[in-house]
Amino acid sequence: MSITRRGLLGATTAGALALTAGTARAEEPAKAREVTVRVATYNIHAGANAEHVFDIEPQAEALAATGAEIIGLQEVDHFWAARSNWIDEVQVLADALGMRSFFGPILDEDPPEPGRPRRQFGCAILSQHPMVLKQDHQILRYADGRYAYGHPQVRINVRGAEVDVFNTHLDYRGDPAIRIGQIDDILRISEEVGGQQLLLGDLNAKPEQPEMAPLFDAFSDGWLVAGSGDGFTFPAQAPDRRIDYVLTRGGPRVVNAEIPETLASDHRPLVADVVLRRGRHGQV
Numbered sequence: 001m002s003i004t005r006r007g008l009l010g011a012t013t014a015g016a017l018a019l020t021a022g023t024a025r026a027e028e029p030a031k032a033r034e035v036t037v038r039v040a041t042y043n044i045h046a047g048a049n050a051e052h053v054f055d056i057e058p059q060a061e062a063l064a065a066t067g068a069e070i071i072g073l074q075e076v077d078h079f080w081a082a083r084s085n086w087i088d089e090v091q092v093l094a095d096a097l098g099m100r101s102f103f104g105p106i107l108d109e110d111p112p113e114p115g116r117p118r119r120q121f122g123c124a125i126l127s128q129h130p131m132v133l134k135q136d137h138q139i140l141r142y143a144d145g146r147y148a149y150g151h152p153q154v155r156i157n158v159r160g161a162e163v164d165v166f167n168t169h170l171d172y173r174g175d176p177a178i179r180i181g182q183i184d185d186i187l188r189i190s191e192e193v194g195g196q197q198l199l200l201g202d203l204n205a206k207p208e209q210p211e212m213a214p215l216f217d218a219f220s221d222g223w224l225v226a227g228s229g230d231g232f233t234f235p236a237q238a239p240d241r242r243i244d245y246v247l248t249r250g251g252p253r254v255v256n257a258e259i260p261e262t263l264a265s266d267h268r269p270l271v272a273d274v275v276l277r278r279g280r281h282g283q284v
Contacts, residue, residue, distance in 0.1 A: 034275050036255070037129075037158045040068035041167070041200035041244055042269040043234075044093075046077045046121070047084045050236040050263040054084055058264035060096040066260060066271045070156060071099070071126040072167035072200030078103060078120040079111070088117070090124045099126040104136040106150030106169070122150040123167045123201070130157045137189050139168070140181035151186065153193065161276035163252060164193050168201040176211040179204065183215050190218065190249060195281045198274065199247040202267065206241055219247035222254035222272045233259055233268045246272040 042063065047056040063071060073093070077084040094101035105120035112119070133155035141148040151168045168186060171178040190197060199219055205212050207221065223231040223242065232239030239259075244267060248254060256273040 033278055035159045035161045035278060036273055036275050037070060037161075037163075038066070038068045038271065038273050039070040039072075039165075039198060039200065039246060040066050040269050040271045041072040041074075041202070041246055043074040043169070043202045043244065043265060043267040044076060044089070045265040045267065046075050046080070047087075047089055048265070050266050052266070055264075056084070056087075056089060056092060058262070060093055062260065062262040062264040062269065063093065064097060066269060068271060069128040069158070070165055070198070071097075072165070073124045073126065074167070074169040074202045076103065076122060076124045078105065078122070079117040080107075080119050080121045093124075094126055097126060099128050100131050101126050102131060102134045102152055102154050104150045104152030104167070106141065106148055108149075123152055123169055125152055125154045125165055125167050125200075127154065127156050127165075129159070131155070132157050132162065133164075137185075139185035139189075140178055141171075143178060151189070153189075155281060158276055160278040161196070162279065162281045163196040163198060163276050164281070165198045165200065166190070168199065168203070170201070170203045170205065172204045176205070176209065180211045183211060187214060187218055194250065196251045196276055197249040198252060199245070199249070202244050204243055206243060215247070219249045220254070222246035222248060222274070223257050223270070225257070226254045226272065227257035227259075231257075231259065231270075233270055234266065236263050236266050236268050239268060244268075244270045246270055246274070248274065252276050 077089045090103045103124045105122040107121040109119040131154050135153045136149045137151040138147040139151045231242040233244040252274050254272045
């Protein structure tokens with residue numbers, strides 16, 4: 001598949017997406033105290049579909065169809081390997097959707113040959129709105145206590161409402177020990193940042209698992225607040241578990257949550273409409 005920098009969807013589709021989002025919010029009074037933003041979280045399986053075949057174009061189309069203005073992506077290849085044709089998936093999807101981007105690599109390795117980009121794999125945040133702060137945080141990653149980056153934070157100005165968006169991908173193993181440490185780190189970082197917050201991601205844990213309890217003590221679970229049904233997102237062909245989340249803290253409230261049916265990845269995306277208070281960070 002040939003991929004160009006102008007994007008998979010073409011300028012017309014990307015422009016239509018931006019216009020639709022703008023029209024949807026046009027009814028907000030100029031001086032309203034609150035604004036509504038549509039967000040999504042999506043594990044893109046390194047650009048592979050539910051059959052484990054690399055095909056990133058349907059993923060761009062699936063994301064465009066959500067109408068999301070802020071997107072958290074997990075399992076993103078950045079010049080990582082032949083499995084994704086050595087492409088920069090962050091830039092490809094950002095270009096296709098006409099969005100800004102910030103990437104937080106979990107894995108960061110030397111290039112296969114001198115002069116080529118570094119091989120990276122991690123999480124990305126995309127936004128139609130201005131990014132006023134971008135930072136990547138280290139959290140626990142390995143059983144021997146080693147830390148690594150890949151917990152990106154972006155402060156986004158959504159029509160006058162500043163919100164800190166975190167995107168994360170927690171350890172997949174059955175032993176929860178690493179996830180327990182990761183959640184401790186996420187809560188510490190969140191407490192230090194303060195203000196309005198969204199936490200997006202694939203947490204690789206069901207809501208009832210004990211390690212999730214401290215997270216739900218601090219954050220509100222968007223699906224429980226505004227979703228309907230079981231909220232299962234994985235595996236895409238026949239979902240049987242809820243491991244992908246939109247969580248809020250510090251004031252934002254979810255008023256709608258849905259899970260589009262798509263086989264573009266091995267997960268389904270989770271989409272939510274979130275109400276934010278207008279104001280700068282710490283001054284809302």
